[in-house]
Amino acid sequence: MNSREIREYIIENLKDKLVIFDISPAEVNMDFDLVKSGLLDSMAFVDLIADIEDKFQLEIDFESAAEQDDFTSLGGLTSIIMNFGDA
């Protein structure tokens, strides 16, 4: 698992939403905030993480993850997943 795989998975998972919001996958860079952009509400964001956990067979610690300021950005989420994946 590397950050490119994770990004690709997230974009694939959100492809319907991106169409509705008229956002091209190229715009979803590491700084892109999945929640503050309005793309996902908090429940949908947590659901996305559950999908990622299933896909990559890992479990993140939400309480410590949520303390990170960039928790909801693509880059922030990706690094959190990589950390828990390594553990």
Next chain:
Amino acid sequence: MNKNTALNKEVLAYRLREAFLKYRDRTAIQIGNQAWTYGDLHQKARTISYSIQQSSGGENTPVAILGAKTFMTYAGICGSLLASRAYMPLNLKFPAKRNHKMLAMSGARCIIADEGSENMLSQLLIDDTVSYRIVVDSDMAKWSAEYPEHKFISLMGDDPASGTEIHALPGDIAYLLFTSGSTGLPKGVPVSNENVCAYLDHMMSEWAFNEDDRFSHTFDLTFDLSVHDMMVCWLSGACLCVPEDDSPFRLASYIRDNKISVWFSVPSVAVLMHKMRLLKKDAFNGLRISFFCGEALPVGIADQWLEAVGGKEVVNLYGPSETTIAISDYSWNAENKKSKNGIVCLGKAFDGQKFMLIDMDTLNPASVEGELCLGGSQVIDAYLDDDKLTEKYFVQLDGHPGEIWYRTGDLVYEDKDGDLFFLGRADSEVKISGYRVNLFEIDAAIRKAAGTEMVASVLHEKISPAIVSFVSGNLSMGEPEIIQSCKKELPWYMIPERIIFVDEMPLNINGKIDRNKLKQSLNE
């Protein structure tokens, strides 16, 4: 007790002022590391109250509160009440158009604006033909130059003699809120001092809150459950713990860092925390009472929460804004676990408040199952400036001459003990994260944007319920454009998750769009 003292007891401002004096040196508000005492809050509220009174053009309309959860905002709410005026919260997260509608409908002429509200304020002032008086705490010079038609008032020095005169009466409005309406306009819900004092009397005698309590504050100020947070807390001499940021993901550390003892949120917040695996055994056993209200409380979530708080008090509250915050309660614990269809029992109406079940069509009393009607001192008299709506929802019932009953539109079941259970809705209203959403209001916004009459929004009931809108007709607009235009008109919780284009709308036997069929198609 003389007549005036008796009347005073039914006015929120008197009660607040008593608390400000009684608890002067205790902490009233904490936001992160910053704290303000009751004395601080009183001082600022009096200053604001004085500014409101001094600048008043003689009107008695509500004072609009524009701001985030800042000290200025809370002082603005208290200051409006001390000035014998109602407060009407706006919301920085709403589209400007929505706030503008609320301002116009309320007739407000005075706005209390905190420092962070500059952007929204400028959007509201532009193009408005009404001249507002705006009380601000920050540097005014540039504002006056930019908006010469409005009057900006910096907080003047306090004048204790004139700043504390309260002449509000029990029947006067304490706060004005708006809820989703079927016509495309929000419905104004004016709640009187008498209504809110009846609620406070019940809650404060039922649950012994005390000066050492630390109250959570998860609700937006446009949501009437926020009134509970502020007023029950302050009248108890407790501390209102305001979350530093809006992140719903940080509530676990918020509870622990702030040593919250009294919790109040919509069940959706608990669902989110459950999904984040935060509701572990005894994880939050500092919470001595947890209240939930605003939407159906699922049994599984109530049980998880009960475990997380180590078996302490978990209370399901129920009540539409029209009946003031909440009007029935049910304690969920090891011995009492009544539920129906996986939803926790609503319990019984508060002492002194009344309920009745009726047949929706005949309005005759119904037994066991029917539409819930509520009456009593917590029930408001009427909607704001809308006789037609008022007549529809505030009715007289046979056998109860001279009494006004509010039709909730909630279908309920009553068991042999007189406990109530939520079954569903009788109309087009749905709940999204505790917010009332009338699907017809969304239809109206889409009709306007897309220029087609054939619009039908439905609630897609999955784990996180979402709105899906179906449209048909010859449209030049696509899904993104329709969503974008909704975002300019409607609050975030009313934006459809998807727009689905259909060639033809299915019709029911009466020739109306068959929403059930559309809803079913989502699960196919």
